Amino acid sequence: MAVFNLTPSDPSTFILMGIPGLDAAHVWISIPFSTFYIIGLLGNFMVLFVVGKEQTLHKPMYLLLCMLALTEISTSTSVVLKALCIFWLNLKVITLSGCLTQMFFFHAGTVMHSAILVTMAFDRYVAICNPLRYATMLTNTRIAKLGLVGLIRGVLFVLPLPLLLSRQPFCANRIIRHTYCDHMAVAKMSCGDITVNRMYGLVIPFVVNGLDLTLIALSYGLIIRAVLRIPSKKAHQKALNTCTAHICVMLMSYPSFFFSTLTHRFGQGIAPHVHIILANLYFLLPTMLNPIVYGVKNKELLEKVGKYTCRMCSPGGH
Secondary structure, eight states: OGGGOOSTTTTOEEEEOOSTTOGGGHHHHHHHHHHHHHHHHHHHHHHHHHHHHOGGGOSHHHHHHHHHHHHHHHHHHHHHHHHHHHHHHOOOEEEHHHHHHHHHHHHHHHHHHHHHHHHHHHHHHHHHHOGGGHHHHSOHHHHHHHHHHHHHHHHHHHTHHHHHHHTSOBOSOOEEOSSSOOHHHHHTTBSSOOHHHHHHHHHIIIIIHHHHHHHHHHHHHHHHHHHHTOOOHHHHHHHHHTTHHHHHHHHHHHHHHHHHHHHHHHOTTSOHHHHHHHHHHHHHHHHHHHHHHHHHHOHHHHHHHHHHHHHHHSTTOO
16 A cells, blocks of 8 residues: 555554543453454355355356455454454554555445445346346346446545545644544544545545435336336235345445444534444444345355355264
């Protein structure tokens, strides 16, 4: 990340305080944090392993699940490992370049995550509204290209955040009351004018994620219209059933993301420890629950996971 070495303040360090007001409980708080993180890693790596091994799962929907798993692993890891260092070892110091690198990875991961949810909504739309054209419209190659576009979009939109901050002069008080280097938490440490940082920080949630939510809403509007035209109630239920996992994932992701973003700017009445715990749960809960949600709702994936779990648990490994 040599791109961030733009100012003489690079050798400077920040202090990440963890969860202010709950310092004495850091070790206890680390127990659910680490548990959620480990369950999330196991679930997501299991999805990646099973889809990779099973030829029958080399389909667009499972390719999207793998993209979601990779995004969640990288995003949660960029946040949780430093938080656990604070909780367990009291290692609160982080360099400016380390801070900006962490910020880049989890914000880019968040934008990428949103792009994958949009692609999943489009996948469901085609599967329900144009089932006969599904195989030709959504090939593995096309899904991979859409994933690449989402990655490039995430990098291009998020890179200005650390670049703008790297040019800022920082005050003597470099204590960040958080477990990770959130963009606005770091911006508030600056002695300079952060108007551009504030404005650009709002562009990402409201323009990027707002556009994504609009596209998802449009997809579901068309899905509902198509479903209502089907006379059979059983067919209604079957069609909507294929969307429940995706809807659950969105309900876990978007509300907590917007809450965390808005609290930094307008949530003066919210206790800092409440905001910080919820901000961390935004990374941890979807990472842990998404593989479970998709595993429960997708019989084909559940069968394959069960097959490999039985193999691993059996004495001979067969």
